[in-house]
Amino acid sequence: MKLLNKSLKYLSISILLIVTIWSIIFYINxxxxxxxxxxxxxxxxxxxxxxxxxTDPSILKxxxxxxxxxxxxxxxxxxxxxxxxxxxxxxxxxxxxxDLEPVRMLTTAFEHKGxxxxxxxxxxxxxxxxxIEDLFWSVFWLYVILVVSIILINNIVLRKLWKPFYNFLxxxxxxxxxxxxxxxxxxxxxxxxxxxxxxxxxxxxHSLETYQHQKQFIENASHELQTPLAIATNKLxxxxxxxxxxxxxxxxxxxxxxxxxxLIRLNKxxxxxxxxxxxxxxxxxxxxxxxxxxxxxxxLEEFATFxxxxxxxxxxxxxxxxxxxxxxxxxxxxxxxxAIFHNLPQGNVSVDIKTDMLTxxxxxxxxxxxxxxxxxRFYKSSDKKMDGTGLGLAxxxxxxxxxxxxxxxxxxxxxxxxxxxxxxxxxKVER
Amino acid sequence: xxxxxxxDEEELLETxxxxxxxxxxxxxxxxxxxxxxxxIRMYDYDCILLDIMLPGGSGLQVLEELKQSQKSENIxxxxxxxxxxxxxxxxxxxxxxxxxxxxHIAELNAxxxxxxxxxKLDGKHTIELGNxxxxxxxxxxxxxxxxxxxxxxxxxxxxxxxxxINRLITKSALAEHVWGDNIDQADNLDFIYYQIKxxxxxxxxxxxxxEIESVYGVGYKLVEK
Numbered sequence: 174m175k176l177l178n179k180s181l182k183y184l185s186i187s188i189l190l191i192v193t194i195w196s197i198i199f200y201i202n203x204x205x206x207x208x209x210x211x212x213x214x215x216x217x218x219x220x221x222x223x224x225x226x227x228t229d230p231s232i233l234k235x236x237x238x239x240x241x242x243x244x245x246x247x248x249x250x251x252x253x254x255x256x257x258x259x260x261x262x263x264x265x266x267x268x269x270x271x272d273l274e275p276v277r278m279l280t281t282a283f284e285h286k287g288x289x290x291x292x293x294x295x296x297x298x299x300x301x302x303x304x305i306e307d308l309f310w311s312v313f314w315l316y317v318i319l320v321v322s323i324i325l326i327n328n329i330v331l332r333k334l335w336k337p338f339y340n341f342l343x344x345x346x347x348x349x350x351x352x353x354x355x356x357x358x359x360x361x362x363x364x365x366x367x368x369x370x371x372x373x374x375x376x377x378x379h380s381l382e383t384y385q386h387q388k389q390f391i392e393n394a395s396h397e398l399q400t401p402l403a404i405a406t407n408k409l410x411x412x413x414x415x416x417x418x419x420x421x422x423x424x425x426x427x428x429x430x431x432x433x434x435x436l437i438r439l440n441k442x443x444x445x446x447x448x449x450x451x452x453x454x455x456x457x458x459x460x461x462x463x464x465x466x467x468x469x470x471x472x473l474e475e476f477a478t479f480x481x482x483x484x485x486x487x488x489x490x491x492x493x494x495x496x497x498x499x500x501x502x503x504x505x506x507x508x509x510x511x512a513i514f515h516n517l518p519q520g521n522v523s524v525d526i527k528t529d530m531l532t533x534x535x536x537x538x539x540x541x542x543x544x545x546x547x548x549x550r551f552y553k554s555s556d557k558k559m560d561g562t563g564l565g566l567a568x569x570x571x572x573x574x575x576x577x578x579x580x581x582x583x584x585x586x587x588x589x590x591x592x593x594x595x596x597x598x599x600x601k602v603e604r
Numbered sequence: 605x606x607x608x609x610x611x612d613e614e615e616l617l618e619t620x621x622x623x624x625x626x627x628x629x630x631x632x633x634x635x636x637x638x639x640x641x642x643x644i645r646m647y648d649y650d651c652i653l654l655d656i657m658l659p660g661g662s663g664l665q666v667l668e669e670l671k672q673s674q675k676s677e678n679i680x681x682x683x684x685x686x687x688x689x690x691x692x693x694x695x696x697x698x699x700x701x702x703x704x705x706x707x708h709i710a711e712l713n714a715x716x717x718x719x720x721x722x723x724k725l726d727g728k729h730t731i732e733l734g735n736x737x738x739x740x741x742x743x744x745x746x747x748x749x750x751x752x753x754x755x756x757x758x759x760x761x762x763x764x765x766x767x768x769i770n771r772l773i774t775k776s777a778l779a780e781h782v783w784g785d786n787i788d789q790a791d792n793l794d795f796i797y798y799q800i801k802x803x804x805x806x807x808x809x810x811x812x813x814x815e816i817e818s819v820y821g822v823g824y825k826l827v828e829k
């Protein structure tokens with residue numbers, strides 16, 4: 174839920190509560206005030222009537238309300254003495270409304286020349302249900318207006334206030350270690366946002382440093398390994414060359430040599446990967462992929478024959494790409510080599526060159542590779558007997574990332590299919 | 605033939621020297637920048653193997669010095685850094701070749717010989733051994749004067765062997781030299797065996813006096829019968 178809506182939710186609930194409580198209190202107070210002022214009026218009438226009784230005793234006979242608002246009737250002394258002024262809400266038939274309407278009635282007693290009388294004075298009252306209804310609608314509209322204004326204010330003010338935040342968030346979302354150069358910035362004088370920026374940036378700075386160190390470490394380690402590896406292979410080669418060793422021992426040495434060679438390959442691949450990620454390939458040229466594919470196939474011809482794999486190439490168009498020639502070679506040869514190596518005897522490889530697209534598909538193991546892991550470093554399929562470096566596809570993916578090409582894998586109709594989209598080939602590499 | 609090896613790693617220096625001594629070169633060595641500079645100022649060498657990162661200075665400075673003094677030594681840079689920039693600068697400063705560590709001794713051997721041969725071109729682009737003649741410019745093999753048809757890769761394999769007569773060439777050194785980085789998978793060894801088998805057959809049918817021997821299953825050696 175967006176912050177805007179969340180605050181709106183809480184605000185509308187609390188406003189509803191506040192307005193309801195307020196209107197109840199207001200209603201009670203108002204009713205009280207109305208009764209008070211009616212009672213005062215009735216009291217005044219009483220005084221006026223008592224004065225009138227002295228001048229015009231005929232009104233003592235007026236025992237019905239009729240057109241006026243009072244009635245008098247004679248009562249016993251005892252009852253009169255026990256009576257006090259009493260204000261009461263009651264209902265009375267009103268001619269105009271043709272209905273019983275609420276009235277306020279004062280019942281009191283007085284003495285006139287030794288006789289005792291009861292006096293009832295009425296005054297019409299507000300109709301409570303009308304009042305409540307009126308009040309309800311006013312409160313309702315007040316509430317609606319409040320909520321609508323809050324929504325408007327929220328939308329305008331909050332949106333404006335949070336704009337730098339969303340802007341910053343957008344920058345952070347797009348931030349990529351190693352490829353984004355500037356740290357995300359925020360232009361506001363809001364203290365909280367600036368604090369957030371500082372916190373995020375120091376975190377990013379730290380990640381960047383770690384990332385740099387990690388890259389540096391891999392590069393340095395690989396370089397430092399080159400010389401000892403060179404010494405080890407060369408010494409073993411010399412030892413084998415010297416001869417006069419038991420063939421059993423020679424076999425052992427040969428095995429060690431092979432292990433060292435594997436180490437060398439691994440090391441070289443890691444170095445290459447680091448170089449690609451460090452963008453140390455700057456030789457941008459317009460390259461014909463058709464030519465590179467043909468060359469690679471020529472180089473791998475004997476392999477294909479040896480593995481009994483048939484390679485066919487379908488050139489639908491001339492495909493030219495702006496990139497480093499060495500890297501172009503790497504992606505093409507990695508893909509084609511994999512397609513030949515991980516094939517079946519009597520299998521086939523098909524290379525398709527279309528507009529902006531290179532597709533290489535091959536027969537092979539009859540189950541798909543794990544699509545989400547296939548480009549990971551050191552990914553090895555369940556096929557244990559292969560002891561490649563596990564970096565070939567990772568290197569290819571790194572090259573594609575460098576140039577913004579899209580590479581994908583799918584398993585379709587018993588064929589493993591790798592596809593490179595060169596759509597972004599126009600975009601220059603960030604240096 | 606006199607060679608100078610400039611390399612700060614003693615162990616590597618020693619193995620390179622041992623390997624090249626087998627080819628009957630006279631070997632001298634320098635393990636830092638100053639010694640290297642002294643030696644190139646005082647003596648002339650047929651070939652210099654030069655490491656770039658040296659204690660006390662850079663191998664590139666040594667190259668500059670050689671270029672200025674107009675000495676026409678053959679120079680092969682051996683560097684742990686597989687950097688295109690270094691390679692280009694080195695070659696621009698007059699180096700003849702650039703070899704990245706780690707390398708196979710057969711590869712170093714072949715590079716040294718190729719460089720030496722290139723410099724003393726006496727118009728003939730051939731390698732001869734017994735009744736075998738390998739014509740490098742025509743890319744042809746003839747045995748007893750008769751041409752033997754080789755495919756491109758077979759020619760490269762034989763050429764490599766002829767640069768390493770009597771020396772061990774491991775299967776992976778061979779694969780790397782002839783097939784480049786394109787081959788680094790486990791089953792390359794069977795593949796190499798298959799290729800060598802074909803080449804052996806061709807040499808045998810042509811009655812060549814050379815033979816490719818297997819060495820402990822790890823590699824091969826070209827010998828004269």
